[in-house]
Amino acid sequence: MVLVLDDANLNINSGKQAYQISGIIGFPVFQALATITFLHNDEFEAGEAVGVSGAGARMYLNELTPIVMCKVEGVDLPFSFDSGASSTDLLIRYYERFRNESKAWKKGKTRVSGAGGTVKRRIYIQPQVKLVIGDKTVTLERVTIYTSGTGTASNAYLYGNLGQDVVANFESFTLDFSTMTFSLGKLLPQNANQKR
Secondary structure, three states, X not given: OOOOOOHHHHEEEEOOEEEEOOOOOOHHHHHHHOEEEEEOOOOEEEOOOOXXXXXXXXXXXXXXXXXXXXXXXXXXXXXXXXXXXXXXXXXXHHHHHHHHHHHHOEEEEEEEEEOOEEEEXXXXXXXXXXXXXXXXXXXXXXXXXXXXXOOOHHHOOOOEEEOHHHHOOEOEEEEEOOOOEEEEEOEOHHHOOOOO
């Protein structure tokens, strides 16, 4: 099935931030393509993985959402991946597992908007989080940690939602539905001095 919409219906304007979505490709197309590599220049290629260097992380699907296994402090934990999210959020399961380390975290509050309105939530900000994805290490700064559930039962076992900040410093990332792996390409030249 293909939906055709007016451009105005895919223009997102949330006050200070506005952007135009040119198109949305759903899972049935990606599954048929088998291996999709998203390049840093907002293009993608299908077929053999492009620019993948090294091993990827195990991936599986929760309904149609990719779940990526990331190592945090040496333990494999499941995170959803949302290519439309600008930043990574850590969920209550992460908070419960690592709250003994919360002395370095800063307390805060945030507003979350949805169909039911706007809700204020208590959060923590973790100054730095290291995620090992396959054979790459991604270091994230100032990551939000939610201390209560989101109300979605399908997220209850997840430790967080990975956003664009995870892939931003890499030339590419690949979702391989034939081997069920998620891989990061080479670091972009300006980030080459970061730990791989």
